[in-house]
Amino acid sequence: MKKIILIAGPSGTGKTTISDYLTEKYNIPRVLTHTTRPMRLGEKQNVSYHFETDETFSKLHFFEHIRYGSYQYGSSREALNLAWKKSNLVSLIVDIKGVYTYVKQLGDKVYFLYVTTSTKDELRERLLKRGDDPAKIQERLSGSELNLLPADLKNYAHVLVNDDLTQTKKALDALVAKLRG
């Protein structure tokens, strides 16, 4: 059966690192989404995201989309189907709102991985190290942009505490073995 690992959690918890590991070690493709935010150092066009301008973004048809501050993000069914053509198991990084949409639409095809860390200070340090703008870090680590796990998703989520990357990789190895059966 086709499955999707939905990856959500606060900025800096390691969602991209986890998705990249799944691709590099297990050939699990990431469903690419679109954004109008500027590319970060090390990111690549059509690999990290489809980077768009406001104009090109407005012409696309999305399955679901969100706005974070002045930036827009959106995902399409086409991208999901494209990834599923390559592999029965794929991953997708979305915010919590996106999780609700995908769970509603895809039901038991979804494995929801909620990534977190033991402390918020760790996130701030990682984001500074990643080169994020301190003002943006403050926005991302407060309010609705923080992507806390809502009470009604607590029993449904598989929580992964990504403090130690070696432990995280072990947990992911076990997860892939389980999902691939």
Ligand SMILES: Nc1nc2c(ncn2[C@@H]2O[C@H](COP(=O)(O)OP(=O)(O)O)[C@@H](O)[C@H]2O)c(=O)[nH]1
């Ligand atoms: N709903 C939804 N969320 C998205 C999409 N693409 C990215 N996101 C989320 O947008 C938020 C901001 O992403 P990004 O700017 O890459 O920041 P990061 O979380 O610090 O890596 C994160 O919570 C992502 O999971 C999308 O297509 N749909």
Ligand SMILES: Nc1ncnc2c1ncn2[C@@H]1O[C@H](COP(=O)(O)OP(=O)(O)O)[C@@H](O)[C@H]1O
């Ligand atoms: N377990 C970890 N310990 C220390 N640094 C980490 C760990 N996991 C990821 N990182 C680093 O933290 C930063 C944020 O990770 P990233 O995957 O970009 O997070 P997200 O996609 O959730 O915003 C990156 O520079 C990444 O290399």
